[in-house]
Amino acid sequence: MLFGPVRLLTRLLPLVxxxxxxxxxxxxxxxxxxxxxxxxxxxxxxxSAIIVIGQPVxxxxxxxxxxxxxxxxLLYRHGRAPQVxxxxxxxxxxxxxxxxxxxxxxxxxxxxxxxxxxxxxxxxAVALSRAAKFLGKGRGxxxxxxxxxxxxxxxxxxxxxLSVQVSPPPSSKKFxxxxxxxxxxxxxxxxxxxxxxFGRISWAAY
Numbered sequence: 001m002l003f004g005p006v007r008l009l010t011r012l013l014p015l016v017x018x019x020x021x022x023x024x025x026x027x028x029x030x031x032x033x034x035x036x037x038x039x040x041x042x043x044x045x046x047x048s049a050i051i052v053i054g055q056p057v058x059x060x061x062x063x064x065x066x067x068x069x070x071x072x073x074l075l076y077r078h079g080r081a082p083q084v085x086x087x088x089x090x091x092x093x094x095x096x097x098x099x100x101x102x103x104x105x106x107x108x109x110x111x112x113x114x115x116x117x118x119x120x121x122x123x124x125a126v127a128l129s130r131a132a133k134f135l136g137k138g139r140g141x142x143x144x145x146x147x148x149x150x151x152x153x154x155x156x157x158x159x160x161x162l163s164v165q166v167s168p169p170p171s172s173k174k175f176x177x178x179x180x181x182x183x184x185x186x187x188x189x190x191x192x193x194x195x196x197x198f199g200r201i202s203w204a205a206y
Contacts, residue, residue: 027151027194028187034151039071039170041078047140047165049083049117050075051131053124053153054102062101067169068144069102073109075167080142085117085134087127124149125198128157128164137161146172148182152189156198 037043052072054065072084084106088099099118107113119134121127124145131141140163143153147168157164189198 024187024191027191028183031148031151031183031186031190034154034166035147035168035173037147037150037166037168037173039168039173041075041080041167044075044080044142044165044167045140046079047081047142047163049085049131049135049139049141050081050167051085051127051141051143052087052102053127053143053145053149054086054088054099064146064172065102066105067171069105069109071167071169072144073106073111075142075144076106076111076115080167083115083117084111085119085131085141087119087121087124087131089120089122124153125156128153128162129160132157132160132162135162139163140165142167144169146182147174148172148186152186152193152198155190155193159193159198 050072052068054068075081076084086099086102086106088102099120103113103116103118106116117134119127119130121130128143132139135141138161141157142165143157144167145153147166150166150168153166154164
């Protein structure tokens, strides 16, 4: 009698493992589908704010950040939102703090200082949470981040009470197998986030 539950568990465990693998694969397919978003300003509805997911950047390579800033400036000039929210984290030694670079770049490309706001955040999950507190829950936002991060970003933002649309820079839309590492990160992040909450998924909070 005592071995009955053990035998049952032994039989069920492989099924649970297979189900988990299938679930992650399904989430991976959804991540890929979500990454096919258009980068055109007209592809997103008007919103309360444009949120740029930023990062500390080494002075030798600003290409990813510049691509996001260019997309945010394009959205602003097309009237998609009246405000651009910059998110940033303290720079590591030898790097340039992205917040000053972001502000200067956008100012030089048609976004006035009065339309800019800054939020310090260690990662994208914290950035979305603080943006929800800053803007107010229930607000519609356009998040500028890489295409592969779209589905996770939408889920994380919804968990904080935001209505999220993602507008990726055109350069971030890559052949899926060229981003296998990020794909695995986002697929597992979405899979676990849907069960336990996106704010707790540290590896996907780039």
